[in-house]
Amino acid sequence: MTAAEVSDDDVFSAFPAVLLDRDNIAHYRGILAGKLLVNRCAACGYWVYPHRPLCPQCLSWDVHPVEISGRGKVFLFTLIHQVREPGGRLREPIVAAAVELVEQSGLRYLARIVNCPGERIIPDMPVQLTWVESENSIPMPAFEPVVAKEG
Amino acid sequence: MARNPLQGELAVVGVGSTPYGRDLQRTALSLGLEAALKAIEDAGIDRQEIDGLCGSGMDVLAMGGAGFLALQGALGIEKTTWVKNGWLGSCFVYAAEAVFSGLCDMALVVQSYTRDVLMSRSAAGDPFRLRAAQKKMGDGLFAQDDFARRWLHSGEPYAGWMGRYMHDFGASKDVFGLMAVNNRSHGVRNSNACQRTPITLEDYHASRMIWAPMQMLDMDVPVDCAEAFLITTRERARDLRRKPVFIDAMSLGGTRVGEFYENTLGWTENAFWVCLEGLWARSQLKVEDVDLFYPYDGYTIDAIATTEAAGFCKPGEAEDLFKSSWDARANILRLNGGRTQVTTHGGGLSQGRAGGANFYTEAVRQLRGSEGDRQIAGAKTALVCIGSFFHDPSAVMLRAA
Numbered sequence: 186m187t188a189a190e191v192s193d194d195d196v197f198s199a200f201p202a203v204l205l206d207r208d209n210i211a212h213y214r215g216i217l218a219g220k221l222l223v224n225r226c227a228a229c230g231y232w233v234y235p236h237r238p239l240c241p242q243c244l245s246w247d248v249h250p251v252e253i254s255g256r257g258k259v260f261l262f263t264l265i266h267q268v269r270e271p272g273g274r275l276r277e278p279i280v281a282a283a284v285e286l287v288e289q290s291g292l293r294y295l296a297r298i299v300n301c302p303g304e305r306i307i308p309d310m311p312v313q314l315t316w317v318e319s320e321n322s323i324p325m326p327a328f329e330p331v332v333a334k335e336g
Numbered sequence: 337m338a339r340n341p342l343q344g345e346l347a348v349v350g351v352g353s354t355p356y357g358r359d360l361q362r363t364a365l366s367l368g369l370e371a372a373l374k375a376i377e378d379a380g381i382d383r384q385e386i387d388g389l390c391g392s393g394m395d396v397l398a399m400g401g402a403g404f405l406a407l408q409g410a411l412g413i414e415k416t417t418w419v420k421n422g423w424l425g426s427c428f429v430y431a432a433e434a435v436f437s438g439l440c441d442m443a444l445v446v447q448s449y450t451r452d453v454l455m456s457r458s459a460a461g462d463p464f465r466l467r468a469a470q471k472k473m474g475d476g477l478f479a480q481d482d483f484a485r486r487w488l489h490s491g492e493p494y495a496g497w498m499g500r501y502m503h504d505f506g507a508s509k510d511v512f513g514l515m516a517v518n519n520r521s522h523g524v525r526n527s528n529a530c531q532r533t534p535i536t537l538e539d540y541h542a543s544r545m546i547w548a549p550m551q552m553l554d555m556d557v558p559v560d561c562a563e564a565f566l567i568t569t570r571e572r573a574r575d576l577r578r579k580p581v582f583i584d585a586m587s588l589g590g591t592r593v594g595e596f597y598e599n600t601l602g603w604t605e606n607a608f609w610v611c612l613e614g615l616w617a618r619s620q621l622k623v624e625d626v627d628l629f630y631p632y633d634g635y636t637i638d639a640i641a642t643t644e645a646a647g648f649c650k651p652g653e654a655e656d657l658f659k660s661s662w663d664a665r666a667n668i669l670r671l672n673g674g675r676t677q678v679t680t681h682g683g684g685l686s687q688g689r690a691g692g693a694n695f696y697t698e699a700v701r702q703l704r705g706s707e708g709d710r711q712i713a714g715a716k717t718a719l720v721c722i723g724s725f726f727h728d729p730s731a732v733m734l735r736a737a
Contacts, residue, residue, distance in 0.1 A: 202481045235596045261496030264548035271460035281492055283598030295484045295598045308503040
C-alpha cells in the first residue's frame with residue numbers, strides 16, 4: 186500500500202487516541218504505508234518537526250512530508266521500568282529514546298530502541314530505523330543499533 | 337539591564353496552606369477553599385476586597401475543580417476585574433503583573449494539587465480520583481497508540497536528561513541524590529511534610545527504579561494539598577497587619593522548543609536559563625545576595641538545572657558545588673559560603689507536590705521571620721525558581737520589608 190492509497194478513515198481508525206489534524210495526518214498515513222515521513226520546507230530545506238505547516242526558519246508555507254533516511258543517534262533515553270497503568274507489568278524495561286536524525290541537528294524522533302539490551306545503550310550511539318508491531322498490530326517506527334558491517 | 341518598573345511596587349500580604357497528606361479524602365476545591373480562607377485570615381482583609389483571582393489548572397476555563405469560576409462562587413466574592421487559571425510558578429507572576437497593570441488591586445492565587453492517577457498508581461484504585469481524571473482527560477487516559485507522542489508532557493524526558501547530564505559533564509548520580517537528601521533533611525523538621533523519615537545517599541541510590549536513571553527519590557511526592565497567597569500594591573500592604581514581602585524582580589522564560597520535549601535545546605539553552613537571564617537582567621541583586629534559594633524539585637534534575645542557571649556554579653559543576661557546600665552534621669546544602677540554605681520546607685520531594693506553590697509560601701514566611709523553630713536567622717532575600725526546563729519556568733526574587 187502506498188501512502189496515497191491510505192484514506193483519512195483508515196488513519197482515524199488505526200490511531201483512535203492520537204489527536205489527528207490536517208497538519209499531522211500525512212505523517213500517520215506514511216506510517217500505515219511503512220514510511221517515516223517528516224515535514225520539510227521546500228524553500229530552504231529545513232526539517233519541520235513536530236508537524237507544523239510553517240517553516241520556522243524561512244517562514245515559507247511550502248512544507249511537505251518527506252521520507253527520512255532512518256539513520257540517527259541516541260540523544261536522550263530512559264529505561265521505563267514502571268508503566269502508568271495500574272496493575273501494568275513489564276517483563277523487561279522499555280527503552281524510550283529521542284533519536285537525533287542525521288538530516289538535521291536537533292531533529293529528533295521519539296521511539297523505542299529494540300534489538301539491544303538496555304544496559305548497552307549509551308548517548309550518541311548510532312541507530313537505524315526499523316519497525317515493530319504495536320499492541321494494535323500496526324508496524325510502528327523504532328530504532329536498533331547500527332550493525333558493524335554497515336558502519 | 338532590562339526594564340523593571342515593578343521593583344518594590346508589589347507585596348505578598350497573606351499566605352495560607354492546608355495540611356499535606358497522601359489521602360485527605362477531600363476535593364481539590366475543598367482544599368483550595370481552606371487555603372484561600374487561611375490566606376484571607378492571615379492578611380486580615382475582608383474577602384470582598386479581593387478583585388483578582390487566579391485558580392488552579394492549565395485550562396482557560398476549567399469548569400469544576402479549583403478553577404477561578406468555582407472558587408469565586410464558593411468563596412462568595414461578589415466582583416472581580418481580573419481572573420485566570422494558572423499552575424506551577426507562573427501563576428504567581430501572572431497575579432503580580434495583574435496587580436501592577438491595574439487590572440486588580442488584591443489578587444488571590446489558589447493552587448490546589450491532588451494525588452492523581454497519572455502520578456500514583458495506587459490513586460487509580462480510588463474511584464473519586466479515577467473519575468476526576470477521566471473527566472479531565474477523557475478516554476485517552478492511558479491510551480498510547482503512538483509511542484512518538486508519549487513525551488508530550490511526561491516525566492520520562494527528565495530521566496533522559498539525567499543520563500545526558502551525567503554523560504556530558506562526567507557527573508555521578510550523587511548530584512541528584514544530594515538534592516534529595518537536602519530536601520528530606522528539611523522535610524524532617526517540617527511538621528506539615530509528608531515524608532519525614534531521614535534519608536542518606538545510600539537510601540537514595542537504593543530507591544525503586546522508575547524510568548532509569550530516574551528513581552523514586554528523584555520524584556516529588558503526589559499528595560493532596562493546597563496553597564494560597566494574596567498579592568497587592570505597596571501602598572495597600574502598608575496598612576495590613578503582616579510584614580509585607582516585596583517582589584524585587586521576576587521573569588518567565590520560553591524557547592522555540594518547548595512542546596515536543598525530545599527536541600529540547602541544549603542544557604544551557606533551555607527555558608530555565610532564559611528565565612534566570614531575564615531575572616538577573618531585571619534585579620539589582622546578584623546570586624551572592626540570595627539568602628534563601630528555592631529551586632523547584634518536581635524532579636531532582638529541575639533543581640540541578642536551576643542551581644546552575646541561577647549562577648551558583650558553572651554548567652555541569654553542581655556536583656562539585658554540592659559536595660563542597662555540604663553540611664554533614666545537618667545533612668543539608670549551604671551555598672554562598674555557608675550562608676544560603678536551600679528548600680527549607682522540604683520541597684515537593686519531601687513536603688509534597690504543590691506545583692511549587694509551597695516554595696512561595698515558605699519563602700514568604702521565612703522572609704517575615706515567622707517560621708518559629710524552622711526560622712533561618714537574618715534571611716532578607718529569597719530566590720524562588722519554579723517550573724520546567726521545557727516550558728513556562730518562573731524566577732521571582734522576594735525581599736523582606
